[in-house]
Amino acid sequence: MLTEKGLWARLRTRLIFTGPTLFAFGTVMIIPFLYGIYLTFTNWDGIAVEQSLVGWDNYIGVFKDTVFWKSFVMTLEYVFITVVLTNAVAFLLAYAVTRGIKAQGLFRAGFFLPNLVGGIVLGFIWQFIFNQVFVFAGQKMNLPLFQASWLADPDKAFWALVIVTVWQYAGYMMVIYIAGLMNVPKDVMEAASIDGASNRRMLGRIVLPLMVPSFIVCIFLSLQRGFMVYDLNVSLTSGGPFKSTEMVSMHVYEQAFLARDYGLGQAEAFVLFILVATITLLQVYFSKKLEVEA
Amino acid sequence: MRRERKWAKLSILSLVMVVILSACGGTQSGSGTDASSGSGDNVKITFLNSKTEINSQLEQAAKDFQTDNPNITVEIVPVGNGQSPFEKASALYASGNPTTMMMLDTGDVEKFKDRVLDLTSEKWMKDAVENSTAATTFDGKNYAFPLSIEGYGFIYNQKVLDEAVGGTFDPQTVQTTAQLNELFQKIAATGKSPLIVSPMDWSLGAHYLALAYGGQSPDRAKVDQFILDLKAGTVDLASNAVFNGLMDTFDLMKANNIDKASPLSGTYERGPEVLGKGEVGIWFQGNWAWPQIDSFDTADGQYGFLPVPVSNNPDDFGNKQISAAVSKRILIDKEKNTPAQQEAAKKFLDWIVYESKGQDFLVNQASIIPAFSNITLEPADPLGKSISDYIKAGNIEESMSTLPADHWSKLGASMQKYLADVIDRDALAKEIQSYWTNVK
Numbered sequence: 001m002l003t004e005k006g007l008w009a010r011l012r013t014r015l016i017f018t019g020p021t022l023f024a025f026g027t028v029m030i031i032p033f034l035y036g037i038y039l040t041f042t043n044w045d046g047i048a049v050e051q052s053l054v055g056w057d058n059y060i061g062v063f064k065d066t067v068f069w070k071s072f073v074m075t076l077e078y079v080f081i082t083v084v085l086t087n088a089v090a091f092l093l094a095y096a097v098t099r100g101i102k103a104q105g106l107f108r109a110g111f112f113l114p115n116l117v118g119g120i121v122l123g124f125i126w127q128f129i130f131n132q133v134f135v136f137a138g139q140k141m142n143l144p145l146f147q148a149s150w151l152a153d154p155d156k157a158f159w160a161l162v163i164v165t166v167w168q169y170a171g172y173m174m175v176i177y178i179a180g181l182m183n184v185p186k187d188v189m190e191a192a193s194i195d196g197a198s199n200r201r202m203l204g205r206i207v208l209p210l211m212v213p214s215f216i217v218c219i220f221l222s223l224q225r226g227f228m229v230y231d232l233n234v235s236l237t238s239g240g241p242f243k244s245t246e247m248v249s250m251h252v253y254e255q256a257f258l259a260r261d262y263g264l265g266q267a268e269a270f271v272l273f274i275l276v277a278t279i280t281l282l283q284v285y286f287s288k289k290l291e292v293e294a
Numbered sequence: 295m296r297r298e299r300k301w302a303k304l305s306i307l308s309l310v311m312v313v314i315l316s317a318c319g320g321t322q323s324g325s326g327t328d329a330s331s332g333s334g335d336n337v338k339i340t341f342l343n344s345k346t347e348i349n350s351q352l353e354q355a356a357k358d359f360q361t362d363n364p365n366i367t368v369e370i371v372p373v374g375n376g377q378s379p380f381e382k383a384s385a386l387y388a389s390g391n392p393t394t395m396m397m398l399d400t401g402d403v404e405k406f407k408d409r410v411l412d413l414t415s416e417k418w419m420k421d422a423v424e425n426s427t428a429a430t431t432f433d434g435k436n437y438a439f440p441l442s443i444e445g446y447g448f449i450y451n452q453k454v455l456d457e458a459v460g461g462t463f464d465p466q467t468v469q470t471t472a473q474l475n476e477l478f479q480k481i482a483a484t485g486k487s488p489l490i491v492s493p494m495d496w497s498l499g500a501h502y503l504a505l506a507y508g509g510q511s512p513d514r515a516k517v518d519q520f521i522l523d524l525k526a527g528t529v530d531l532a533s534n535a536v537f538n539g540l541m542d543t544f545d546l547m548k549a550n551n552i553d554k555a556s557p558l559s560g561t562y563e564r565g566p567e568v569l570g571k572g573e574v575g576i577w578f579q580g581n582w583a584w585p586q587i588d589s590f591d592t593a594d595g596q597y598g599f600l601p602v603p604v605s606n607n608p609d610d611f612g613n614k615q616i617s618a619a620v621s622k623r624i625l626i627d628k629e630k631n632t633p634a635q636q637e638a639a640k641k642f643l644d645w646i647v648y649e650s651k652g653q654d655f656l657v658n659q660a661s662i663i664p665a666f667s668n669i670t671l672e673p674a675d676p677l678g679k680s681i682s683d684y685i686k687a688g689n690i691e692e693s694m695s696t697l698p699a700d701h702w703s704k705l706g707a708s709m710q711k712y713l714a715d716v717i718d719r720d721a722l723a724k725e726i727q728s729y730w731t732n733v734k
Contacts, residue, residue: 149559242707
């Protein structure tokens with residue numbers, strides 16, 4: 001693509017186009033990341049002026065921190081459930097609002113709306129709903145399921161997190177699925193219907209295979225968001241009751257800033273990074289193989 | 295021709311890049327001038343406030359201070375609800391943008407001592423009440439301004455208790471666990487709930503459980519030794535009299551809790567509401583809750599503190615005492631703020647201690663019990679007054695203000711488990727001991 005002659009001319013053009021982005025990427029991503037890795041080898045507490053190198057102590061600490069692994073396993077459960085539910089709901093919504101029903105634009109906007117509210121605010125709103133609205137309704141209408149606040153019970157608090165997450169992200173994923181549905185070639189669908197394929201058959205044999213790219217993107221996004229959930233965790237349950245819904249990001253944060261062990265917290269964050277990067281890369285690699293051409 | 299156009303494009307692009315880059319740099323130099331403007335006429339200082347309940351009062355005080363000192367602007371930066379002041383302050387330091395003044399908890403001060411001003415030679419040092427700067431003095435240098443004395447215990451609603459005992463309730467009559475139980479029964483007999491237990495981890499962990507340490511002995515050195523023994527793993531809590539007495543009282547509280555059906559679903563906001571409205575007689579909390587109680591008050595401002603009894607012998611330590619200590623401290627940054635800003639901050643502290651408007655803010659507006667003997671204003675709110683009375687009578691058990699930073703969160707969670715009957719007392723004692731033997 002570059003037509004300039006000479007190394008300097010090529011470099012100059014490159015720098016003009018990619019320089020600003022490289023600069024921003026380097027300063028806000030690469031340098032902090034490398035500095036963070038350096039901090040994992042120190043015993044810094046987050047504020048002290050001095051810090052000393054402690055070798056691999058912090059990484060050994062990560063493997064000894066049973067609470068970290070417990071919350072990691074719980075986060076895995078949470079991620080699995082939310083990925084499945086979010087994508088199932090999102091696809092059904094997308095399918096429903098591309099069928100040409102009345103006011104489907106309004107529905108699309110409505111389902112997308114929760115995404116426009118920040119996670120913290122959303123958490124507080126739902127906290128009020130779970131603590132007050134549901135309990136009030138449960139007591140008035142005598143529904144045992146809602147008589148006590150969901151957020152006071154470890155299992156129900158977990159499901160409260162799942163419900164709010166699905167509600168928040170389904171609309172976003174829906175938009176991607178709508179784009180995928182629109183891109184299914186009309187002529188292929190027409191040919192199939194002339195051949196007498198039923199709606200269900202067309203969905204299973206044509207629409208779904210052609211939408212694999214959308215699924216890859218959406219599952220990747222929901223995986224990554226699930227693993228990194230923090231804002232909702234803090235504002236909806238704050239890890240409670242008694243730390244039973246403390247997701248792994250929140251645990252890492254508390255280790256660094258509350259227990260004042262920045263080195264250990266950073267080491268846990270790095271281990272978490274490796275684990276999540278591995279899982280998401282594997283997901284993309286394997287699902288790429290499912291892609292088909294129209 | 296073609297060549298010229300290309301050059302025009304390139305130069306426009308490089309111009310755009312320069313603008314973008316200089317904009318990035320611009321913010322940095324912007325804050326730089328902000329700081330250096332201190333040497334000029336107008337100084338702007340910032341104040342990290344970790345007492346969210348007095349944020350509006352503090353903003354008013356900042357305005358009043360500016361009226362007295364027109365060239366100093368004080369901007370209040372609140373710490374988010376549920377966020378720890380240490381967390382916020384260290385994040386601000388990490389970003390190279392610390393506030394001029396930071397309001398921190400006592401236990402945080404030591405961590406910041408290399409980055410903040412030595413305040414030993416300040417004028418207010420000689421007026422500070424006894425022991426108020428001991429916990430923030432390292433190598434003979436005091437690094438923090440003692441802002442407030444706070445205390446906690448059972449807050450009672452006089453009107454509800456009057457009705458329960460049939461006459462005027464006298465707080466002196468409750469000095470043992472049995473007497474407390476009797477009082478609970480009397481309140482229950484009037485058809486009301488005796489008390490509300492707020493399930494926040496900080497309240498259960500840092501306040502209630504801390505009574506088990508501070509109540510070990512009136513001698514502070516023995517309490518410190520007890521903590522060292524806990525760390526060394528040589529304490530058997532399950533057989534400790536003070537811990538057991540305290541948990542006996544906690545069992546009583548559990549049994550009489552208005553939220554007994556779902557003890558963990560309560561929020562902080564629910565406490566002042568039910569107490570103020572007289573739906574319960576007692577709430578375990580501290581004097582900082584007064585503004586919220588006041589907004590629901592139905593007892594003509596008649597409230598006070600009862601100690602948390604730990605045995606059935608009224609003469610045992612803790613049965614007549616309520617827990618109180620200097621809780622919040624103000625530190626002044628010396629790294630990123632200019633000398634002019636530091637001077638302005640010191641001026642602000644002096645203004646609080648020595649100017650009538652400052653004292654009015656402290657005592658009357660913010661309902662703070664001051665840690666300075668020169669301030670003669672009496673606390674206007676009943677809870678502050680009640681604590682002052684306990685202080686005057688010498689019935690104070692010094693609060694544990696230097697516990698490890700994650701103590702409230704981790705052991706607060708253990709207390710929540712006990713409150714919700716997820717674990718029994720033995721398991722609770724084990725969790726507490728295991729926390730202490732592993733803490734750094």
